[in-house]
Amino acid sequence: MSQKNLIVAFGGVSPEHEVSVLTAIQAISALEESTYNCIPLYVTKSGRWLTGKKLLDLSNYKELSSLEKESISCAFVKDETGKTFLKEQESKGLFSKPKNYPVYAVLCAFHGSEGENGAFQGVCEMMDVPYSGSGVLGSSLGMDKVKAKLVAAANGIPVTKAVNFYESDWEQEQEEILNVAEDFDYPLIVKPVSLGSSIGVAIANDREELINSVETAFRYDAHLLIEEAVNPLMEINCSVIGTPSDCRPSICEKPLGQTETLSFEDKYQSGEGAEKGMASADREIPADISKELTKKIQNLATKTFSALDASGLARLDFLVNANTKEVYFNEINTIPGSFSFYLWDKSDLPFDKLLEELIEIGLKKHREKNGRVRSYETNLLSEKAIKGIKGLKGSKN
Ligand SMILES: Nc1ncnc2c1ncn2[C@@H]1O[C@H](COP(=O)(O)OP(=O)(O)O)[C@@H](O)[C@H]1O
Ligand SMILES: [Mg+2]
Incomplete structure (x- = not known):
């Protein structure tokens, strides 16, 4: 059986670059025992695409410039049969030849900017490779807080x-x-x-x-x-896995910020150390809230996931008035930090199984897309047809 090359794509020109590196390395280690062969696709802070073994070790990211020098530039290419490869564009070392990896699927582990807003998802669509998470529309809706609120409100979901x-x-x-x-x-x-x-x-x-x-x-x-402002504020997050027509919620978490609004420092620079990424931020899991409130938030989470055309895995964040218990949808994260694994492993879905399900959803979406008619054999630009078109050189019209 040929190896299943899973391209793990991360980094990117984004303020959340480092968090994305953590999410990717966490996922790669969780998949160590799986049948996937994880191949890193690291997008540098300046936008270069790199691959190579050095990118698999977190300690190498302490010195980004030497890591960049020692890694191999790469790109997606198609061969004449239409098959897509991650192609190394240079060789490092005297006896090594650039490799070509046939792409089985792509695990999108970017946070923020083009890696999460639909742009990279568009590249995967153009290259016709299966990829994890939301598609182009769901990803871009998730990145625009105004449009996400508009679509949510139009679907009867409360927003501030x-x-x-x-x-x-x-x-x-x-x-x-x-x-x-x-x-x-x-x-x-x-x-x-x-x-x-x-x-x-x-x-x-x-x-x-x-x-x-x-x-x-x-x-x-x-x-x-x-x-x-929702005041007094209680924040509750819930992750959702599936497709718009068939999805289920995780347990809820209550992030505990040190200041009035959760800051960048609260999220990533406190807690037990950088390796844990989002999983290390201070949080209460499961959130200590009533069964009714939990159910209400889980229902809103799946409803919003579908309304926003999300897919794969997402984390939906809600603002709750701590006195009245009114709930408002705040935002959707279509590639949540650490893939929100800490909300699933307590519901009997360990991190490796969570990732496998996420990848399976991407593969299924890809199969369904390719099962539909997407182009036509007839060439509308054939010699005969083109004669009738006005305004073209040589068409005599
Ligand atoms: N309407 C609001 N009322 C009260 N606090 C809010 C409100 N909107 C955001 N916040 C606070 O600000 C934080 C960041 O806002 P958020 O909309 O989640 O943006 P980001 O995408 O940067 O996480 C939230 O986690 C919450 O603590
Ligand atoms: Mg937020």
């Missing part, structure tokens, strides 16, 4: 009141935007539309703080949101 605007709107209609936002009452939350990891997210208690937070957030994104 918000106003969104671009930098040019802010220049021309600042007073109107401030008035709409102030109707929600302080405190207000300012956030960039397409970023993650709490970058640029701030609480404003008055107009001066609001204007300052908006101006700071514009350093990160040209499109912003001002939202009513």
Whole structure:
């Protein structure tokens, strides 16, 4: 039997580059005993595609520039039969020849930016390889907080009141935007539309703080949101696995932040050490909330997963008013940190089985796509047909 080459794609031009490295290395070690042959596809901070054995060892990432020098640049290519390979484009070492790996499937382990927003998923679609997680639409919806809220609200899922605007709107209609936002009452939350990891997210208690937070957030994104704050806040997250038509929720977790809003530092720089990635952040698992609230959040999680056309695995984050227990959908992470394995292993789905199911969903989607008619034998540009087209050189029309 030929080896099942699983291309583990990670890194990327993203503020969450390092977290993605952790997620990928965790997944590769979980799959050590599996039938997959894991091949790293590391996208550097400047966007180069690299492969090679050195990329499998976390300790080599301490020195990124030497790791880059010792790794091998690579690309997806198709041969004349249409089969896709991860092709090494250079050889390292005197006697080694560049290798070509036939692609069995791709495990997308990026966080943020082009690796998670549908762009890389689009590359996989173009190269016709099976890949894990959400497709192009689900991934891009997940990256845009305004569009995700719109689609969720249209499907009857509760979201917080918000106003969104671009930098040019802010220049021309600042007073109107401030008035709409102030109707929600302080405190207000300012956030960039397409970023993650709490970058640029701030609480404003008055107009001066609001204007300052908006101006700071514009350093990160040209499109912003001002939202009513859920207060007092309890955050509850729930992971979902499956497809829009057939999915199931994990147990719930309650992330425990040290400051009012969970910051980048809370998420990744506290806890028991960097190797654990998102699994090390302070959290309560399962969340110590009532059965009814758990059920309600799990139902909203699967409903939102389907509404946003997500696929594979995602983590859905909810804001709960700690007094009234009202629940609002906040955001979907289509490639959650550490693949949210810590929410599944307590439901009898160990990390390796979780990854295998995630990859199987990608393979099934790919088979279904290729089972449908996608092109036609008839050449509409054949000699005869082209004669009738106006405005072409030589068509005499
Ligand atoms: N409407 C809100 N009310 C209260 N706190 C909020 C609200 N929106 C976000 N937060 C806080 O800010 C944090 C980051 O916001 P979030 O929308 O999750 O952005 P990110 O994609 O950066 O994680 C949340 O985890 C939560 O602590
Ligand atoms: Mg968040």
